[in-house]
Amino acid sequence: MVSASSLLLPSSVRDFASCIGDGAVRVADVAACTAPSSTRVSTCSSSSSTTASSSSPTLSVTVSYRATLLAAPAPPLQLRLTWGHSPLGPTLSFAPSPTARAIQLRRRRGSRSVPSGSSSGDENGGGGDESAGTTPPPPPLALFWDLTAARYDPAASSPEPVSGYYVVAVASAEVVLAVGDLAAEFVKAKFEGQIPRARVAAVSRVERVVVSDPAAMHAARVRFAEGGPEHEVSVSCAPAAPGSGGGGDELWVCVDGKRAVQACRLRWNFRGNQTVFVDGAPVDVMWDLHGWWFREPPGCAVVMLRARSALESRLWLEEEAAAPGFSLIVQAFKSPP
Known part of the structure; x- marks a missing residue:
């Protein structure tokens, strides 16, 4: 494995990606924390989406x-x-x-x-x-x-x-x-x-937002492949839905209104990664919420979605560093840094 230093990403995000490493698992979709990875993607119409109707103020877009x-x-x-x-x-x-x-x-x-x-x-x-x-x-x-x-x-x-x-x-x-x-x-x-x-x-596209309400949803429109269709990616964090069996808070990542990633028990699972498929191509989703939970304000949470340049490649290996796919990075702060 090589570091991500050769990628066109902010140094803080490179460190974050290198920390997570190349341990992404290949999953088609996730419908619930306790459901098997082969279940179909469900719509973002339950739990967090009902409370995440507002958009977080955007500090900057790079x-x-x-x-x-x-x-x-x-x-x-x-x-x-x-x-x-x-x-x-x-x-x-x-x-x-x-x-x-x-x-x-x-x-x-x-x-x-x-x-x-x-x-x-x-x-x-x-x-x-x-x-x-x-x-x-x-x-x-x-x-x-x-x-x-x-x-x-x-x-x-x-x-x-x-x-x-x-x-x-x-x-x-x-x-x-x-x-x-x-x-x-x-x-x-x-x-x-x-x-x-x-x-x-x-x-790459880096959006820095202030999240006064953790349940607020932040949405971005991106193309994971040059000339490909535009997608809406939304990220939100909210208390687990009653009866879901998850407990604690949940991180939701949705693509075009469909739930792609749902991470539960975030105070323990504050770092992680999964691989989803968008337009038939792998997109690695990584998150690091340690700064959000355990640091004084402004406290930063980072969520990255990165398209792989080849289906058979693995995250952060040499061939990926030579021609990285598109990356969307959302940096969320509790208060303006």
Whole structure:
């Protein structure tokens, strides 16, 4: 087994994944804590879902992307967007590599040049030095964004807009990032449609939420495979249903309204993992609730869903680290950290 350090995940999540290791079991679905693993998935209409009708406030949403240039002999770019809150409203920051400090985009609309691997602290700062090596350094980026007409979902309490915006990055005369419903229109107008698009894939999504009511449900919409269908993943924690035989609190993970994982007796089973199947492909579900139960506020709970890149692969082995599947990470806090 190897560590998850090569994955595009926050260091705290890498440590969490390495702690759990590759002991995931293959199960089709789980309907109840005491039921066999071969039982069918039931809907999230009992127990927690009846009390988990409200959504938890989202502190930030961070999405990491991998862009492989079509022509330039450079390593894949690893880009990161973070949507957050401030007293003045939603914010956006951009990082040109996993180790670079995020660049705060303080204006609602603008453009700027970003050296790959930049360590600048804000949009008016300078870039960092390009690291020397045997492979060509990543090319500089041209970043464009417009959030002036961005619209948000008030029910979701999320800083990530749902429409009316674009964020576009260009490197070596290729589009390496195009996010937002207006991105395609901007690229066509800016470059007259005469610019190729690199191979771009989202590799992780991290949502940090504040959970004042443990029974509140947090929902996220993700695609576990590039070009695959979009799924709604919801996570909640609630007292066990009367007569379920579980006792104590339960963790629920649902996919498209169907219960995929139900973990019981969480004060003892505060860490664990199971494997479920989504669109016929394995997705590893891991949770670590130790910080939630046994640490002072803000107390963090972490739930990760990670798609495997191959059916026969095992969690966190070398071949998986070389081409990891998409990961959704939900970090829940009792109070703002």
